[in-house]
Amino acid sequence: MGEFELIRRxxxxxxxxxxxxxxxxxxxxxxxxxxAPGWQLAISSDMLVEGRHFFADVDPAALGxxxxxxxxxxxxxxxARPLGFTLALALPAAEExxxxxxxxxxxxxxxxxxxxxxxxxxxxxxxxxxxxxLGEVWPGRAxxxxxxxxxxxxxLSGGTGLARLALELLRGTDWACQHSAPGALAxxxxxxxxxxxxxxxxxxLAGLAHAAIxxxxxxxxxxxxxxxxxxxxAEIELNQLPVATELLALPLPQRLECLLHGGDDYELLFCAAxxxxxxxxxxxxxxxxxxxxxxRIGSAPGxxxxxxxxxxxxxxxxxxxHFAAAAAPAAAAA
Amino acid sequence: MGEFELIRRxxxxxxxxxxxxxxxxxxxxxxxxxxAPGWQLAISSDMLVEGRHFFADVDPAALGxxxxxxxxxxxxxxxARPLGFTLALALPAAEExxxxxxxxxxxxxxxxxxxxxxxxxxxxxxxxxxxxxLGEVWPGRAxxxxxxxxxxxxxLSGGTGLARLALELLRGTDWACQHSAPGALAxxxxxxxxxxxxxxxxxxLAGLAHAAIxxxxxxxxxxxxxxxxxxxxAEIELNQLPVATELLALPLPQRLECLLHGGDDYELLFCAAxxxxxxxxxxxxxxxxxxxxxxRIGSAPGxxxxxxxxxxxxxxxxxxxHFAAAAAPAAAAA
Numbered sequence: 001m002g003e004f005e006l007i008r009r010x011x012x013x014x015x016x017x018x019x020x021x022x023x024x025x026x027x028x029x030x031x032x033x034x035x036a037p038g039w040q041l042a043i044s045s046d047m048l049v050e051g052r053h054f055f056a057d058v059d060p061a062a063l064g065x066x067x068x069x070x071x072x073x074x075x076x077x078x079x080a081r082p083l084g085f086t087l088a089l090a091l092p093a094a095e096e097x098x099x100x101x102x103x104x105x106x107x108x109x110x111x112x113x114x115x116x117x118x119x120x121x122x123x124x125x126x127x128x129x130x131x132x133x134l135g136e137v138w139p140g141r142a143x144x145x146x147x148x149x150x151x152x153x154x155x156l157s158g159g160t161g162l163a164r165l166a167l168e169l170l171r172g173t174d175w176a177c178q179h180s181a182p183g184a185l186a187x188x189x190x191x192x193x194x195x196x197x198x199x200x201x202x203x204x205l206a207g208l209a210h211a212a213i214x215x216x217x218x219x220x221x222x223x224x225x226x227x228x229x230x231x232x233x234a235e236i237e238l239n240q241l242p243v244a245t246e247l248l249a250l251p252l253p254q255r256l257e258c259l260l261h262g263g264d265d266y267e268l269l270f271c272a273a274x275x276x277x278x279x280x281x282x283x284x285x286x287x288x289x290x291x292x293x294x295x296r297i298g299s300a301p302g303x304x305x306x307x308x309x310x311x312x313x314x315x316x317x318x319x320x321x322h323f324a325a326a327a328a329p330a331a332a333a334a
Numbered sequence: 335m336g337e338f339e340l341i342r343r344x345x346x347x348x349x350x351x352x353x354x355x356x357x358x359x360x361x362x363x364x365x366x367x368x369x370a371p372g373w374q375l376a377i378s379s380d381m382l383v384e385g386r387h388f389f390a391d392v393d394p395a396a397l398g399x400x401x402x403x404x405x406x407x408x409x410x411x412x413x414a415r416p417l418g419f420t421l422a423l424a425l426p427a428a429e430e431x432x433x434x435x436x437x438x439x440x441x442x443x444x445x446x447x448x449x450x451x452x453x454x455x456x457x458x459x460x461x462x463x464x465x466x467x468l469g470e471v472w473p474g475r476a477x478x479x480x481x482x483x484x485x486x487x488x489x490l491s492g493g494t495g496l497a498r499l500a501l502e503l504l505r506g507t508d509w510a511c512q513h514s515a516p517g518a519l520a521x522x523x524x525x526x527x528x529x530x531x532x533x534x535x536x537x538x539l540a541g542l543a544h545a546a547i548x549x550x551x552x553x554x555x556x557x558x559x560x561x562x563x564x565x566x567x568a569e570i571e572l573n574q575l576p577v578a579t580e581l582l583a584l585p586l587p588q589r590l591e592c593l594l595h596g597g598d599d600y601e602l603l604f605c606a607a608x609x610x611x612x613x614x615x616x617x618x619x620x621x622x623x624x625x626x627x628x629x630r631i632g633s634a635p636g637x638x639x640x641x642x643x644x645x646x647x648x649x650x651x652x653x654x655x656h657f658a659a660a661a662a663p664a665a666a667a668a
Contacts, residue, residue: 023374023473024478027479028412028478028479029409029411029412029547029548030376030378030412030414030476031377032374032375032376032471032476033375033377034473035374037372038371040369041366041367041369041375042364042365042366043364043365043366043452043453043466043468044363044420044453045421045453046422047422047423047424047462049460051459052457052458074364075363077364078364078366080364086378086379088381088464089381090381090383090462118377120379121464123381123386123387124383125381125383125384125386125460125462126383126459126460126462128381128383128459130379130381130422130464132466134375137366142358142366144358144362145362145363146362212363213363214363229362
């Protein structure tokens with residue numbers, strides 16, 4: 001199967017199925033988009049590498065889903081609406097079963113968000129998936145990292161930590177296996193392999209929230225990017241963090257590691273003025289996305305954790321002994 | 335050196351240096367572009383893999399140049415003006431000398447075409463470079479592959495074959511070394527490693543030429559894409575094909591292989607109505623790009639070669655014995 005046959009068979013779809021914003025799809029030197037008048041264009045690229053972002057034996061349908069999901073999550077964090085994406089794919093071999101499942105997982109998510117594949121590239125090489133996603137957002141409404149203000153409330157969609165627990169169960173890490181119920185991996189695996197990008201919430205927050213970021217590397221680290229870009233600090237109220245039952249069963253250090261440094265959560269972390277609390281709640285309801293106020297932005301730099309009594313407690317380090325080895329592959333999206 | 339330090343040191347440049355079309359560059363979940371009102375957006379992604387598109391010991395500055403050049407060449411073939419690009423980079427290790435040279439080669443070409451780096455991704459992994467380039471073109475003026483018409487003149491910018499000869503010299507292929515002068519590789523290497531995307535010509539032809547494609551896989555094969563997409567055929571007048579001195583020294587079969595199937599030329603092949611011949615010549619002059627009329631488009635499908643007397647001669651196959659092995663790596667951009 002040559003390159004063109006591969007594209008035709010697994011990735012090209014009828015031009016009639018393309019939305020009006022796509023003037024020209026796969027098959028020419030470039031794709032052509034018609035941006036809506038006045039809107040800005042949001043662009044993000046993510047590269048997924050075997051052994052680093054996924055295991056060699058991952059279900060290819062889940063991989064197709066996740067490769068697009070992590071890019072859509074970047075659009076969500078910007079408050080943008082998806083327009084389309086390109087896919088560049090390096091494959092060691094053209095295996096039909098793999099390609100069929102991968103494209104099925106990819107297109108199921110693309111269709112769910114009306115985000116068509118508009119172009120790309122395929123080549124032989126060590127497995128590598130690079131997606132560039134394009135979206136649109138109204139000028140001045142994008143959720144930038146540098147727009148957090150002292151006094152803002154800090155919010156989190158869904159909750160963190162289960163993707164990391166699933167990863168440790170997949171790896172067979174002692175503490176994860178010892179404190180998890182039988183069948184936990186089967187239940188939690190989708191949190192790691194099939195994240196749901198929070199696009200509806202992101203768009204509902206555009207022009208309302210001040211700053212947002214999607215959580216790929218862990219709550220504490222990603223919040224740090226917002227704090228540095230905005231020149232502010234933050235307090236997280238530990239007892240406001242949503243904690244899933246599976247995480248409650250873990251010893252405290254590992255629980256905090258999952259919650260604060262877990263990675264692969266693909267939730268939105270955002271902040272908004274206290275006066276807009278009702279509008280934020282309405283945005284969550286409109287988008288049918290659970291959110292929780294987990295703290296506030298302050299003017300003193302740095303990140304502080306507060307216990308139930310409002311006392312500062314030490315932020316656990318990213319890697320203590322247990323995780324020295326675990327911190328490397330698959331967990332941290334680059 | 336961590337990921338963020340690597341980006342800061344080698345790829346992030348002052349926001350002040352960004353053109354007005356870039357509302358937000360590197361450092362957020364997405365970059366933001368302001369498309370000019372009414373213009374369409376042209377998008378292309380290309381992935382370059384070690385051993386397939388370049389040799390492991392290639393000069394990293396040349397690699398930085400070429401990775402962007404092949405993408406800019408896609409914009410040129412569409413008649414589009416560059417707006418910016420994203421870079422996703424998988425690296426086996428963060429080697430400072432390599433990164434310095436690579437980014438230097440990349441930015442030299444980007445600056446020459448006012449095409450800023452607006453975002454991307456870096457990760458550890460087998461060396462892989464994926465660039466997505468964005469440009470703009472006025473609706474209806476894009477040079478599509480499906481717009482060739484019977485009766486059109488067929489044109490070629492520059493000439494073909496020298497990149498392939500350079501590749502064969504690099505490989506030490508017998509026929510290339512036997513028929514080349516000493517020092518030929520040093521002179522020709524840039525044809526393979528530092529192609530010059532024909533952006534000025536492409537933009538001058540937008541709305542004037544009927545169809546265009548950039549030559550990455552060889553003249554005959556790439557012309558075939560235009561013919562199939564347009565439902566037409568073509569005749570090439572062999573004695574009109576520009577032949578560089580170095581190719582004249584080759585035996586005829588190898589000369590034709592280089593001219594017709596060489597690959598990595600990154601020239602523009604385009605067609606236009608005979609009535610527009612003067613306008614096409616003016617576009618070539620304005621853009622300071624040599625072009626040559628090499629044949630015509632006809633209604634009978636397929637590609638025919640004509641000798642000096644106008645007699646059809648057989649099109650040499652893509653790979654005869656000599657090239658059975660040579661056809662595989664590095665030559666053919668995927």
